[in-house]
Amino acid sequence: MNMEEFRSRARDIVNDATLTFHQRRHYLAWLAENALEYPELSKEAAEALNKQIICDLFEGSAPYRGRYILPDYGRALRNGSEHLELEPPQDLDEALNFLLIMYTQVPSITGYPVYLGDFDKILEPYVDDVDDEALYKKLKLFWIALDRILPDAFVHTNLGPRDSRISRTIFRIEREALQVVPNISLKVDPDLTPDDLILDAVQTVFATGKPHFVNHPLMVRDLGEDYAAVSCYNSLKIGGGSHTLNRLNLKEVALLHQGDIDSFIHDTLPHYVELNAELIEARIRYLVEEAKFFEHDFLAVEGLIRLDRFSAMYGIYGMAEAVDLLLEAAGKPGRYGHDDAANELSYQITKKIADLVAARPMPYCDGNNGRAFLHSQSGIDSDLEVTAGTRIPIGDEPEMFDHIKAVAPHHDLFQAGVSDIFHVEDTVRRNPSAMVDIIRGAFREGMRDFTFNLATNGFIRITGYLVRKCDVDQFDEMGARHGSTTFAAGSVKNSHVTERNVKRVLSRESSPRAPQ
Amino acid sequence: MKAAQGHLNDVIRFSAVDGPGNRFVVFLQGCNYNCVACHNPYTINECDSCGKCVEPCPEMALFYDGHNQVAVDDDLCTDCDICIQVCPSDSTPLSKMVRLESLVRQIDEVSPFISGITVSGGEPTLQADFVASLFSSIKCSEKLSRLTTLVDSNGSASRAVWDRLLPVMDGAMIDLKALDPDTHIAMTGADNGPVLDTIRYLAEWQRLYEVRLLMVPGRNDSPDTVERTARWLYDIDPSMRIKLIGFRQHGVRPQFADIPEADPQHLEKLSGIIRGVGIEELVLV
Ligand code: SF4
Numbered sequence: 001m002n003m004e005e006f007r008s009r010a011r012d013i014v015n016d017a018t019l020t021f022h023q024r025r026h027y028l029a030w031l032a033e034n035a036l037e038y039p040e041l042s043k044e045a046a047e048a049l050n051k052q053i054i055c056d057l058f059e060g061s062a063p064y065r066g067r068y069i070l071p072d073y074g075r076a077l078r079n080g081s082e083h084l085e086l087e088p089p090q091d092l093d094e095a096l097n098f099l100l101i102m103y104t105q106v107p108s109i110t111g112y113p114v115y116l117g118d119f120d121k122i123l124e125p126y127v128d129d130v131d132d133e134a135l136y137k138k139l140k141l142f143w144i145a146l147d148r149i150l151p152d153a154f155v156h157t158n159l160g161p162r163d164s165r166i167s168r169t170i171f172r173i174e175r176e177a178l179q180v181v182p183n184i185s186l187k188v189d190p191d192l193t194p195d196d197l198i199l200d201a202v203q204t205v206f207a208t209g210k211p212h213f214v215n216h217p218l219m220v221r222d223l224g225e226d227y228a229a230v231s232c233y234n235s236l237k238i239g240g241g242s243h244t245l246n247r248l249n250l251k252e253v254a255l256l257h258q259g260d261i262d263s264f265i266h267d268t269l270p271h272y273v274e275l276n277a278e279l280i281e282a283r284i285r286y287l288v289e290e291a292k293f294f295e296h297d298f299l300a301v302e303g304l305i306r307l308d309r310f311s312a313m314y315g316i317y318g319m320a321e322a323v324d325l326l327l328e329a330a331g332k333p334g335r336y337g338h339d340d341a342a343n344e345l346s347y348q349i350t351k352k353i354a355d356l357v358a359a360r361p362m363p364y365c366d367g368n369n370g371r372a373f374l375h376s377q378s379g380i381d382s383d384l385e386v387t388a389g390t391r392i393p394i395g396d397e398p399e400m401f402d403h404i405k406a407v408a409p410h411h412d413l414f415q416a417g418v419s420d421i422f423h424v425e426d427t428v429r430r431n432p433s434a435m436v437d438i439i440r441g442a443f444r445e446g447m448r449d450f451t452f453n454l455a456t457n458g459f460i461r462i463t464g465y466l467v468r469k470c471d472v473d474q475f476d477e478m479g480a481r482h483g484s485t486t487f488a489a490g491s492v493k494n495s496h497v498t499e500r501n502v503k504r505v506l507s508r509e510s511s512p513r514a515p516q
Numbered sequence: 517m518k519a520a521q522g523h524l525n526d527v528i529r530f531s532a533v534d535g536p537g538n539r540f541v542v543f544l545q546g547c548n549y550n551c552v553a554c555h556n557p558y559t560i561n562e563c564d565s566c567g568k569c570v571e572p573c574p575e576m577a578l579f580y581d582g583h584n585q586v587a588v589d590d591d592l593c594t595d596c597d598i599c600i601q602v603c604p605s606d607s608t609p610l611s612k613m614v615r616l617e618s619l620v621r622q623i624d625e626v627s628p629f630i631s632g633i634t635v636s637g638g639e640p641t642l643q644a645d646f647v648a649s650l651f652s653s654i655k656c657s658e659k660l661s662r663l664t665t666l667v668d669s670n671g672s673a674s675r676a677v678w679d680r681l682l683p684v685m686d687g688a689m690i691d692l693k694a695l696d697p698d699t700h701i702a703m704t705g706a707d708n709g710p711v712l713d714t715i716r717y718l719a720e721w722q723r724l725y726e727v728r729l730l731m732v733p734g735r736n737d738s739p740d741t742v743e744r745t746a747r748w749l750y751d752i753d754p755s756m757r758i759k760l761i762g763f764r765q766h767g768v769r770p771q772f773a774d775i776p777e778a779d780p781q782h783l784e785k786l787s788g789i790i791r792g793v794g795i796e797e798l799v800l801v
């Protein structure tokens with residue numbers, strides 16, 4: 001980018017009437033970062049990045065903070081923070097105040113914290129002498145503050161797997177407040193989570209589209225007890241996180257491939273898997289060795305994050321198109337999500353990638369034994385005619401049972417998360433225990449993440465986060481207070497999530513470029 | 517008596533509207549009533565292979581098999597339902613004789629996701645031997661025995677039939693179209709004596725999951741009628757679960773197109789009346 005172009009793009013951002021002050025500042029920072037040279041890549045990797053066969057999700061060309069950071073809030077509350085000049089809180093008011101302050105200092109790719117802590121656990125020491133009504137009142141004020149101070153739907157909290165008064169109160173507040181922020185995942189364990197808590201959560205989904213459900217035992221197997229789902233469907237270690245997330249576009253790889261399916265699996269795929277790994281490595285090295293994030297950030301200095309609990313996320317997407325293209329080229333019948341042969345091929349591809357990623361050493365990834373975590377990436381607003389992760393294309397999903405059966409076998413290998421969204425008929429409102437059965441069944445079947453939504457609540461689920469329908473409708477004229485609404489306006493348009501047509505396409509997290 | 521196969525109209529693997537939790541639902545073919553408000557009239561009769569649907573099928577999926585019976589080629593059929601619409605006999609060429617083992621296999625596959633199975637129809641008690649065999653296969657299987665077994669019935673079966681089902685059936689949902697015999701005959705073509713007896717008998721055995729009252733405007737939905745019905749049910753069992761359903765036109769045969777749909781406000785009023793009698797477990801749909 002030459003200086004003239006830089007200045008003109010900066011000017012566009014500064015003068016864009018649909019952006020808030022914070023959003024303009026965020027885009028300006030992104031623009032400045034991208035005026036720097038990219039971390040050094042081989043010619044092949046640079047070319048693949050350029051053609052978007054591999055994709056850095058527009059994280060920026062000089063990483064100076066980890067993409068997803070999961071501070072150990074429990075530890076911060078126990079020890080206080082020197083940097084923040086805060087003593088350990090003594091009661092609930094002090095704890096909530098402490099957290100609100102700390103959130104403003106937690107870096108991430110969006111500029112907002114992607115993880116707020118597991119509230120039922122970190123607040124538990126402070127609620128014994130707080131009665132139900134007082135707890136409700138205090139949490140409700142806290143909840144409103146979160147939504148207004150951190151206006152981005154990638155801000156995420158976790159609850160469960162055990163029942164608690166805090167979780168119950170939060171669900172009650174959620175059903176009343178109908179806020180986008182925070183996003184929530186409920187950890188579900190077949191033995192520890194009572195039906196009644198899941199039922200409460202299901203009823204909250206009816207109202208707000210939240211929470212997501214995660215398979216606790218499977219997460220513990222891969223990440224240990226101290227894990228959380230953050231941002232959307234990104235499961236990582238608490239006290240750690242992910243340096244970066246780069247993804248491989250399987251559709252593009254399939255389009256480039258010449259030859260039979262066997263040579264795709266054994267030659268073409270490994271070649272591009274390695275190019276994306278190279279990209280990840282280069283970005284990690286810059287963050288750790290050049291920007292020296294872990295040497296100066298107070299979270300690291302105070303032991304609230306530790307480099308040895310970090311890894312990186314190796315994402316893939318476009319599985320549906322890749323499978324269909326490969327079968328078509330081989331002259332074989334079958335369609336992803338609908339035919340056994342197609343599904344089998346997709347499992348084979350996932351397995352191959354998982355093996356390659358598990359064999360590829362990655363620097364500063366002790367959080368996963370020196371390897372990246374595999375992740376089924378749930379898409380960004382600029383994705384056109386390519387399906388998120390390992391999902392079945394929108395509108396082409398088979399009935400729910402077949403849908404679950406088709407996608408569940410993928411979930412085992414995506415330690416860092418996978419997203420499949422199920423659209424459920426409104427009749428289930430009268431029988432929420434049917435959803436409890438399905439969620440439990442999905443986890444018995446080996447699913448890791450489970451999300452469902454009804455057509456009739458006031459929210460649209462895009463790639464895992466929510467926006468209010470009214471916000472998308474009004475976006476054109478008004479701009480959006482939530483960064484992710486901007487993002488969603490693009491997604492809604494590009495992937496036909498609804499029939500609505502929103503003209504201006506902007507994205508906060510993943511396409512932070514000036515509108516052109 | 518064990519029945520190795522049943523005459524099935526269809527199955528639904530996930531249903532949230534046929535009893536508690538998520539359920540696998542088996543629809544059996546054939547019914548002994550002819551209700552004005554039937555939402556799936558093509559389940560009423562056996563196909564007599566008259567052939568009137570063969571020609572209209574746009575996919576040429578229907579044909580006469582070697583036994584002069586109308587049959588369907590599943591690979592060609594697109595479920596467009598045209599055959600069902602043209603059938604003059606309230607039947608379908610798509611129903612099938614299905615072996616017990618094959619049905620149990622399907623249930624087994626879905627079992628991690630469901631609370632139980634519901635057998636509906638048509639009128640399932642007309643194939644009571646098959647239903648009993650199905651339920652006992654489930655209750656005798658270590659893996660499946662946690663599933664609950666429900667029957668969705670018009671209540672016309674005799675005590676002898678229920679006696680065959682009771683050992684393996686967790687509950688029944690019974691439709692009570694009308695307490696008044698004449699109204700019942702007008703609405704279903706049959707006497708309601710057996711239905712009233714079924715309700716008493718199953719309540720006695722504590723196997724009455726719920727009684728369903730379908731409110732058809734102008735036929736059985738006067739406040740007075742509903743109050744008498746609720747009182748009758750309350751006297752049998754004060755903890756009776758009642759589901760009050762408003763009539764909708766969906767799926768109903770053209771000759772009944774002039775019956776109006778139930779008015780939500782009127783249904784609210786009827787709910788109040790039923791609750792006033794002392795019934796606590798009332799669901800309004
Ligand atoms: S389904 Fe109806 S129209 Fe078709 S052959 Fe049978 S009875 Fe005749």
Ligand code: SF4
Pocket residue numbers: 572573574575576577578588592593594595596597598599600
């Ligand atoms: S539903 Fe009936 S009419 Fe339609 S394709 Fe199938 S057999 Fe033919």
